[in-house]
Amino acid sequence: MNQVITIPSVSMDHARQAEYELAYQSSSDPWDYASSFDQVRFATIADVAKRWCPAPENSLEVACGLGYQSRLLAEFAETHWAYDYAPSAVQQTRLRCSDLQHKVNVDVRDALNPGYPDNFFDLIVMADIAMDENDDWWLQVLTKAKISLRKNGIMVVSGRIKEPSRREFENRFALLGMSVKERIYFHDRYWFKFRSLVKRVFPKNLSTRILSSSTTLGGLRAIGRLQGVNGSIHFGVVAQVGGE
Ligand SMILES: C[S@@+](CC[C@H](N)C(=O)[O-])C[C@H]1O[C@@H](n2cnc3c(N)ncnc32)[C@H](O)[C@@H]1O
Secondary structure, three states: OOOOOOOOOOOOOHHHHHHHHHHHHHOOOOOOOOOHHHHHHHHHHHHHHHHHOOOOOEEEEEOOOOOHHHHHHHHHOOEEEEEEOOHHHHHHHHHHOHHHHHHEEEEEOOOOOOOOOOOOEEEEEEEOOOOOOOHHHHHHHHHHHHHOEEEEEEEEEEEEOOOOOHHHHHHHHHHOOEEEEEEEEOOOHHHHHHHHHHHHHOOHHHHHHHHOOHHHHHHHHHHHHHOHHHHOOEEEEEEEEOOO
């Protein structure tokens, strides 16, 4: 039987929203999402999501950032929904999905209070969303997302979650009555070490060129893979509502 949990109440943090908006206004790519690693990360997440939910009637991306992930999810969803609370991110996502605009809905919302109907989505994806916020915030975000998932719906959630926090991360899904069906590893440990070195040593143009090389990424990921689960800084799970 599922444990009964009390959902903490947390109010919207306008200062955080303004910080994110400022980040998007100050840089066209504040977190290097065009880099080869992040492009592979988005593709990996989309592949896993598609394997578990090949033809969602409604899919959602929470905190869509620049829209790379939503672009991939929208390809196999009947209707794709996405939101972010930075208006500039929403605008970027709309642009990136403009060729699929007939089936993509993007707007500004807060993950604490997204306001979608209950039992609506077959698939919800969230990645790298403010997981450094406090536990109450995170539990509230997951709870709101879960309420809008259909029975047997799938959530794919990932972020920079190192050992030993992974067990705690997975436990939150159990608390919500969801079962973890798969763990996702990104083999990115050496990528991040190399990235900070390259950015420190080389001027921006050159570092961008080095970091966009798929050969470099392939080599670094291979070393990460050899390290097993510790070779991944990003970690994710596929969780299912009511799944056994
Ligand atoms: C580091 S970016 C990650 C973007 C994207 N998910 C990815 O993996 O590329 C974090 C994003 O989360 C959004 N965000 C953070 N807190 C949010 C909230 N409470 N509601 C909606 N979006 C939020 C930010 O505006 C930002 O676009």
